[in-house]
Amino acid sequence: MNLTAIRSIYIFEMARFFRTISQSFLAPVLSTSLYFVVFGAAIGSRIDEVEGVSYGAFIVPGLIMLTVITQAISNASFGIYFPKFIGTFFELLAAPISFIEIVIGYVGAAATKSLIIGVIILLTSFFFVDITIAHPFAMVVFLVLTTISFSLMGFILGIWAGNFEQLQIVPLLVVTPLVFLGGSFYSISMLPPIWQTISMFNPVVYLISGFRWAFFDTADVPIVTSLIAILLFTGGCLTVIWWIFRTGWRIRK
Amino acid sequence: MSNIVSIRDLKKSYQDGFEALKGVTLDIKAGEILALLGPNGAGKTTLISTICGITTPSAGSISVGGHDIVTDYRAARSMIGLVPQEINLEPFEKVINTVRFSRGLFGARRDDAVIEKVLRQLSLWDKKDAQIRELSGGMKRRVLIAKALAHDPRVLFLDEPTAGVDVELRKSMWEVVAGLKADGVTIILTTHYIEEAEAIADRVGVIASGELMLVEEKATLMQRMGQKQLEVQLTAPISDIPAGLRSDALSLSADGSALIYSYDTNSERTGITALLSKVSQEGLVLRDVVTRQSSLEDIFVTLVQEDVS
Numbered sequence: 001m002n003l004t005a006i007r008s009i010y011i012f013e014m015a016r017f018f019r020t021i022s023q024s025f026l027a028p029v030l031s032t033s034l035y036f037v038v039f040g041a042a043i044g045s046r047i048d049e050v051e052g053v054s055y056g057a058f059i060v061p062g063l064i065m066l067t068v069i070t071q072a073i074s075n076a077s078f079g080i081y082f083p084k085f086i087g088t089f090f091e092l093l094a095a096p097i098s099f100i101e102i103v104i105g106y107v108g109a110a111a112t113k114s115l116i117i118g119v120i121i122l123l124t125s126f127f128f129v130d131i132t133i134a135h136p137f138a139m140v141v142f143l144v145l146t147t148i149s150f151s152l153m154g155f156i157l158g159i160w161a162g163n164f165e166q167l168q169i170v171p172l173l174v175v176t177p178l179v180f181l182g183g184s185f186y187s188i189s190m191l192p193p194i195w196q197t198i199s200m201f202n203p204v205v206y207l208i209s210g211f212r213w214a215f216f217d218t219a220d221v222p223i224v225t226s227l228i229a230i231l232l233f234t235g236g237c238l239t240v241i242w243w244i245f246r247t248g249w250r251i252r253k
Numbered sequence: 254m255s256n257i258v259s260i261r262d263l264k265k266s267y268q269d270g271f272e273a274l275k276g277v278t279l280d281i282k283a284g285e286i287l288a289l290l291g292p293n294g295a296g297k298t299t300l301i302s303t304i305c306g307i308t309t310p311s312a313g314s315i316s317v318g319g320h321d322i323v324t325d326y327r328a329a330r331s332m333i334g335l336v337p338q339e340i341n342l343e344p345f346e347k348v349i350n351t352v353r354f355s356r357g358l359f360g361a362r363r364d365d366a367v368i369e370k371v372l373r374q375l376s377l378w379d380k381k382d383a384q385i386r387e388l389s390g391g392m393k394r395r396v397l398i399a400k401a402l403a404h405d406p407r408v409l410f411l412d413e414p415t416a417g418v419d420v421e422l423r424k425s426m427w428e429v430v431a432g433l434k435a436d437g438v439t440i441i442l443t444t445h446y447i448e449e450a451e452a453i454a455d456r457v458g459v460i461a462s463g464e465l466m467l468v469e470e471k472a473t474l475m476q477r478m479g480q481k482q483l484e485v486q487l488t489a490p491i492s493d494i495p496a497g498l499r500s501d502a503l504s505l506s507a508d509g510s511a512l513i514y515s516y517d518t519n520s521e522r523t524g525i526t527a528l529l530s531k532v533s534q535e536g537l538v539l540r541d542v543v544t545r546q547s548s549l550e551d552i553f554v555t556l557v558q559e560d561v562s
Contacts, residue, residue, distance in 0.1 A: 002327070008357025015350065087341030091400070094305040095358040096330035253267065253308050 005097045009105025010112075013079055017113045024075075024113065025120065028067050032121045035063055036128040039185060050187050051218045056129040061212040062184030063125070068118040068143065069150050069179055069204070073171050076110035076154030081161050093252060099245040103155060110151040111144075118143055131215065138223075139214035145230050146207055152237035159250050178204045188220040203229055257283040257332075257408055257439050258304065263313035265299055273299040275463040276313070281408075281441060286434055287468075288454035289443045296463040297443040298338060301410045305335045317408060331359060334406030338413045338443075340393045344386035348377060351385065352399045359404035371402045375429060391422040398429065409433060411442040415449060427453050483525060484543040485512040485532060495535045503528070518546075 017024050040056035047055040080102075083089040092102055125131060133139055161167040182204030188196055199205050200221075210226025213219035219226070244251065258281035265274040273296045281287055291297050302308040304315055306326060315322045320329035343351060352368055361367075372378045375395040380388060385396060394414065401409060411430070415423040430440055430453050444450060450457045450471065458468040467474075490509035502524070504513050512532070516523045532539065 002360045004360045004362060005358050008354050011357075012350070012354045019345065082343075086343065087337075087339055088343060090302075090307050090335070090337055090341065091355060091358060093307045094330060094333065094335050096327040096360055097358065248309065 002097045002101050005095060006101050006105045006108070009102065010109045013106060013109030014112065016079075017075075017109075025117070028071065028117045029120055029124055032063055032067060032124055033128075035059070036125065040128055050190070051216070053216050053218070054129065057131050058187075058212075058216070059185050060122070060125045060129065060131055061215050062182075062208050064118050064121050064143070065146065065182075065204070065208050065211055066179050066184045067121055068114045068146055069175065069207075070171060071117050072110055072114035072147050072150035073154035073157065073175060075113045076107055076151040077158035077161065077167055077171075078154075079106045079110055080155055080158035081167055084158075085164075099251070103152075103241055103245075107148065107151045107155050110154060111147040114147045114151065115143065118147065133215055134217040135214045139211065142207070142211045142214055142226075142230070145234065146211070149230060149234040149237055152234065152241060156237060156240050156244070159244060178202055179208075183208045183220060203233055206230065255283050256280040257318055258441075259314075259316045260300075260304070261314045263300070263303065263315060264311045265296075265303055265308060266311045273463055274303070277460075277463075277465045279458065279465055279468060281439060282456075283407075283439055284434070284437055285455040286430065286440045286442070286453055287456050287458060288450035288471075289441065289458045289460055290445070290447065290450055291443070291460035292445075294462075295460045297460055298412055299463075300460065301335070301412055301441070301443065305333055305410060306330055307335075327360075331404070332407045334401035334404070334409045336394075336397050336401045336409070336411045336414060338416065340390070340397065342385045342393055342396060344384070346385055347382055348372070348385060348388070348396055348399075349381040351396065352403050355400035356403035359406075361404040367405065368403060371399050374402075374432065375399050376425075391418060394418065394422075394426075395429075402433075406438065408439045408441070411440065413443050413445070415444065415446070423449070480546075481516055481518050482545045483514040483516065483528070484545065485514065485529070485539060486510060486541040486543065487512070488538040488540045491537070495537075497535055498528075498531055 036056065036059075039059055044055035044059075049055065050058045083092065157167065157170055181199065182202050183199070188199050188205060188209070191199065206221055206226040206229035209220040210223055210230070213223050213226070243249070258279075260277055260279040260281075263274055263277045264272070266272045277296075277300060289297050289300070299308060303310050304317070304322065306322060306329075310323075315329075317329040318332045320326075320332075322329045346354075349368065349372070352372065353363065356368065357363065369378065372381055375398055377392065377395055377399055380392060385393060388396065398411075398414070414430075415426055418426065427449075430442070433440060442449075442454075454471050456468060457471050457474045459466040484506075487510055491505070492509055494503060494505050494512065498512070502515050505511075506513060514525070514528055516525065529542075
């Protein structure tokens with residue numbers, strides 16, 4: 001294992017994050033604040049409580065998930081696509097490192113970035129609503145697993161993408177709808193029965209439900225189911241990455 | 254001298270069926286400068302990319318410092334530095350960071366003294382904190398070399414290092430290469446320019462359509478390539494070369510309007526003076542005199558024809 005190489009990739013990627021600090025840091029904080037203003041204050045003031053939690057507080061876990069998932073995907077996919085786009089990717093191929101080390105470096109950096117943003121949003125939300133976290137340890141586990149699994153997915157996306165349009169299309173057409181319909185802003189139990197059934201096919205429901213359980217001790221689905229869902233998703237991404245590694249798909253000619 | 258790179262019957266076919274390398278066998282000696290000459294699309298870059306691990310070989314084997322590039326890729330690649338043909342750099346990155354990154358990527362511990370030495374060697378030290386987009390084209394090319402040298406490679410590949418580079422910069426690039434050779438680095442460079450090979454190489458290999466046509470000591474090859482032609486254009490066409498002028502080196506153009514004389518620029522006596530005085534003795538009137546050096550393209554054609562026969 002070439003640990004020096006992993007560290008170099010990680011530091012290099014993190015440096016990009018801190019170099020574009022306003023873009024990577026202020027943008028999510030601003031958009032989250034806007035969500036709080038619109039959903040929490042303007043609309044939330046007309047909704048009493050959801051499952052015994054004030055609406056403003058209820059949306060916090062969903063908001064964090066929403067941002068963390070989109071950030072993890074965009075950071076990881078951009079991180080590996082950019083060297084392909086500008087042509088510096090050759091250096092990774094010529095270096096004495098294996099594909100696994102490349103994955104650890106890039107996915108590790110992308111997961112760290114989205115984790116930092118997740119924490120920032122949590123801190124921001126303290127300014128708007130009163131929150132107590134029922135299961136802090138479970139919250140951290142869920143957050144970390146989510147950042148890693150979606151960074152893995154972003155990495156796959158970045159390897160697959162042949163242009164910037166393809167890089168955007170999956171997050172835009174698949175991930176964003178899934179996250180919005182995954183109960184970021186509402187409880188699945190508020191839906192008509194048919195939509196509740198349909199929602200069960202949305203993997204993000206399990207994530208948000210589990211994450212919300214960590215905050216408020218209430219959930220749409222059992223916590224174990226949530227945990228299994230995220231582990232399955234992580235396993236699926238790892239399988240695809242293993243396959244890319246075996247075949248050199250879109251990497252080596 | 255021992256061999257540091259050994260290539261055996263290397264073949265590379267792409268998915269579309271294009272055969273970029275058709276069985277290349279080549280030994281590169283430790284400490285030498287080997288120039289690979291060849292026209293565009295000859296397979297020079299494919300050869301280099303395959304040795305460096307960017308392209309996977311279809312058949313054959315390569316070892317670097319005794320390490321097979323597939324089974325023992327970590328040891329093999331640690332010895333190699335690659336300067337690509339295209340200037341591929343992160344525009345917003347600082348020079349020193351990108352060079353440090355390359356060193357780390359190759360598994361070498363962070364060592365600022367080495368980075369400083371490399372940057373000074375390439376006259377980039379005062380630009381170390383500049384963003385890459387602020388640099389001139391020549392400087393960017395030197396940043397690429399600095400990145401390739403950051404982990405102290407024993408073998409350096411330079412893929413057309415002086416393509417599109419002005420004369421002055423080309424000379425300074427040659428000096429850098431000479432300095433590296435003095436440090437014991439083995440250098441393989443590809444080029445279009447015969448003068449470049451002539452100026453810095455110890456040996457020259459010629460690649461055309463995926464095959465290594467020859468590898469020779471520079472001095473030997475330069476003699477072969479040193480053929481020049483003198484065309485003596487006449488005011489009135491003649492039907493035959495006058496008896497007094499006849500020699501193996503002289504021929505008549507198809508329309509009879511010019512005498513074509515082949516000579517060797519490397520020899521002490523080219524015979525031009527004697528030829529011209531004989532021409533006037535024969536009473537032929539000159540219209541113009543033109544000299545031509547056989548181009549690289551001509552040499553390839555000759556080589557390919559020799560190969561076929």
